[in-house]
Amino acid sequence: MTANHAKISAPAALAELKAGHERFVRAISKHPHSSQQRLNHLIKGQHPLAMVLSCSDSRVPIELLFDVGFGDLFVIRNAGNACTEGSLASIEYGLEGLNIDLLVVLGHEGCGAVGAACSDHASLSPSLAQLVLHIRQGLLAADVALESELAVRRHPVLTAEQLIRSSQLVRERVSNGALVIEPACYTFDHGNIEWMGTVGPVAGLA
Ligand SMILES: [Zn+2]
Structure with missing residues (x-):
């Protein structure tokens, strides 16, 4: 892994993430770039190889x-x-400020937020209720059955499509190939990540 990721293409960055995950699954992680020296090297700026939009769940580090x-x-x-x-x-910001061209949207097995979105009975604070309703509406709009383990696999794809619909910048970068979005779902049992396939331009949007 290079110290500066500014010139790594999206496919190369994705390959690097998959290789790192393979090490994790095989329990041969290298824990690279974890030293104070590495941190000192980054003081002047960051050039991350990818963005990841994930759940806050503590089981998904x-x-x-x-x-x-x-x-x-x-x-x-x-x-x-x-x-x-x-x-x-x-x-x-990751696109304009850091010029990142790979975004992984990572869902996971047993997601409480997606589970709540599949339930009629959740009693939630107002802000959390709004977030959960947003997830639920996305699932319903895509005709996804409100069954949590099915929904956690579809929801990252739906989030990717919503990002494209909601942001002109995201839309433009995806359309001209300057941003690759890869939805995926992490499973606790084996530590596997299932890759759902690249999300391209959303139909009906230029
Ligand atoms: Zn979650």
Whole structure:
């Protein structure tokens, strides 16, 4: 892994993440870029190889899952890896400010937020209720059955499509090939990540 990721293409960055995850699954993680020296090297600036929009769940530690370290990933997290104003703004910064061309949207097995979105009975605070309703509406709009383990696999794809619909910058970068979005779902049992396939330009949007 190079110290500066500015010139790594999206396919190369994705290959690097997959290789790091393979090390994690095989319990041969290298824990690269975890030293104070690496951190000192980054004081003048960051050139992460990818963005990851993931759930806040403590069982989904992004740098450990991909066996990377300081300066490698620009990570955006919220409950349910949802397309929110905050996540969109952060992704737009990653595009314009950091010139990142790979975004992974990572859902996971047993996601509480997606599970709540599949339930009629959740009693939630107002802000959380709004987030969960947003996830639920996305699932319903895509005709996804409100069954949590099915929904956690579809929701990252729907989030990717919502990001494209909601942001002109994201839309433009995807359309001209300057941004690759890869939805995926992490499973606790074997530590596997299932890759759902690149999300291209959303139909009906230029
Ligand atoms: Zn979750």
